[in-house]
Amino acid sequence: MANLNQLFNKRLHKLLKEVGKYGRLIFNDHFSxxxxxxxxxxxxxxxxxxxxxxxxESPPFAWLIPFALALFFVLILNLGHPFWLNQEADRSYLFSRGKDWFKYWRKAFFYTASIQAGMTLLISFVMYPLVSITSNWNKGEGILFCVLLVFLxxxxxxxxxxxxxxQSNKYLDRASVKQINYIFGIFIGFSxxxxxxxxxxxxxxATGLYLIVIHLRYRALVNNLIDFEYxxxxxxxxxxxxxxxxxxxxDVPHLRPEVKERKWLNPVIRVIQGKNPNRYSYFFARLITRHEAYSGIWLRITLFVLIIIFLLSNHWIVITLVxxxxxxxxxxxxxxIFQFRSKMPFQQLYPLQxxxxxxxxxxxxxxxxLSxxxxxxxVFLLVKVGFSTTLLAALGGWLIIIFALVYVYVPFLLAKYEKDHQKTSL
Structure with a gap:
């Protein structure tokens, strides 16, 4: 393509279209x-x-909050990568353009920096009240703190x-990028x-020193050749x-989820399929524990809810709702999972559904x-609050929710699905 700017715009538009497509799938009614x-x-x-x-009314760990904030801001500095938007075909057909690619990559840098600077500004603005309470940064200095963090x-x-x-400088090579961020994270922590x-x-x-380091690295590398393979x-x-x-x-069509035996989940298989398993219980028990797309869901959500329960107050209503x-x-x-592989010929023909x-x-x-x-x-709540009315109330609430979901909500959803399926098949 003659104009590399047009090529970048075309690829960026394709990426945004892809993000929009999967965004609509992820942020559906339930997840929203x-x-x-x-x-x-x-x-x-x-x-x-x-x-x-x-x-x-400081918790015992209050003195650690500034340290945790410093680690968080270092994480913010290290997150994210430039949107190079190059493809395998560029190696053969377009990299002969040489330094003409700098226009393409400068545009990539501009979009990357704009998006990530905006996100950093939003995050630092949200976190600054905590910074001002737990450190010597006062409310009037919030703009300065946020601007410096965005600049970094x-x-x-x-x-x-x-x-x-x-890379020709062994002290300022690619591995030094994160190391520099860690070093300046120490400055943020001390501040x-x-x-x-x-x-x-x-x-x-610290900001001035970071600028000097970047300038020195630029001067050391600017006359080097481009590493297209990188x-x-x-x-x-x-x-x-x-x-x-x-x-x-x-579901991402071109990604195949990993299926592997997790021996530590084998007891879960025995619980699900019971003493007299049928073809469906046998299939569901292994699918929910060995298929990464399904096993990852309930394992990650369990961990996430545990973190939320740890952070929340000990009020039983809030804990039950979470x-x-x-x-x-x-x-x-x-x-x-109810319809997984249901259209395979083996499932359709033998034995009958x-x-x-x-x-x-x-x-x-x-x-x-769910049980x-x-x-x-x-168990986690017992460690946190002990044997108390909060624990018993949460137990009662969770039992009601689980039975309502499994024996009321699930039949409703399956009936709705069958009704929609019949309409589409007509």
Whole structure:
């Protein structure tokens, strides 16, 4: 293509179209509700933490909060990669254009820096109230802190941009990119502990030093040749990383989920299929424990809900709702297992389909998975609050939610699915 800017715009448009397509699949009705509820719980926890710290009701670990914030901001600096948007075919057909590609990559840097700077600004703005309460940064210095953090993020992206050159300086090579961020994370950490006005001076000095380091690296690399193989490799890594994240929430046609035996989940198989397994219970038991797309769902959500329960207050209603939300999210995400492989010739022809038996096997599998999740929640809650009314109330609430989901909500969804399927087949 004669104009590399047009090529970049075309590929960027294709990427945005792909993001939009999978975004609509991920943020469906169910997941949108769950996301808003979870954001609401996190907002309540954050508000409660700020109020406790403001009124000097500091938890025992309060002195660690600035350290945790410094680690968080270092993570922000290290997250993200430039949108190179190169493809395998570029190696053969287009890389002969040589340094003409810099126009293409500068545009990639501009879009990457703009998006990630905006996200960093939003995150730092949300986190700054916690920074101002737990450190010597006051409310009036919030703009300065956020601007400096955004500037450091842009410098970090530019530092990654310099990786496209062949590396000739062993001290400022590609491996140094993250190491530099870690070093300047130490400066951020110290600025959260030292007194006024030295915290501002330290952050300004750190930003100036970062700028000098980037300038020195640029001067050392600017006359080197372009490492086209590295750019191709990074583009493919970014692409595979994107689809790997998408595959957690939606089916990606060209990615095949891993299927492997997890021996530590074999007891779960025996619980699900029971003493007298039928073809459906046998199939569901292995699918839910060995198929990465399904086993990953309930295992990750269990871990996520445990973290939320740990962060929330000990009020039994809130804990019950969070656990119930986890049960519902797992059920909705793994319910398509009912139709998995149902159109294979073997499933259609031999033996004949027994829909009633299949529904019973599905309900037994869901009841087993949700019950095991509940047991994990109860053990964790027992450690947190002890044997108390909170524990008993949460147990009662979770039992009601599980039985309502499995024996009321699931039949309703399956009936709705069959009705929609009949309409589409007419």
């Amino acid at each position: 509700i769950v996301l808003f509820v979870l954001l609401g719980f996190l907002a309540l926890f954050y508000k409660d933490l700020l109020q406790r710290l403001s009124f000097n 993020k842009v410098l970090s992206i530019f530092n990654q941009y310099l990786n496209l050159y062949h 959260l502990y030292i007194k006024n006005p030295y915290h501002k001076i330290l952050m300004l000095v 750019v191709i490799q990074q583009s493919q890594s970014n692409k595979s990383r994107f689809y790997k994240w998408i595959s957690i929430f939606a 656990g119930g939300l986890g049960f519902w999210l797992v059920l909705v995400q793994i319910l398509p 027994d829909i009633k038996l299949k529904k019973e096997a599905l309900q037994k599998m869901l009841l087993s998975i 095991m999740m509940m047991l994990v929640f109860l």
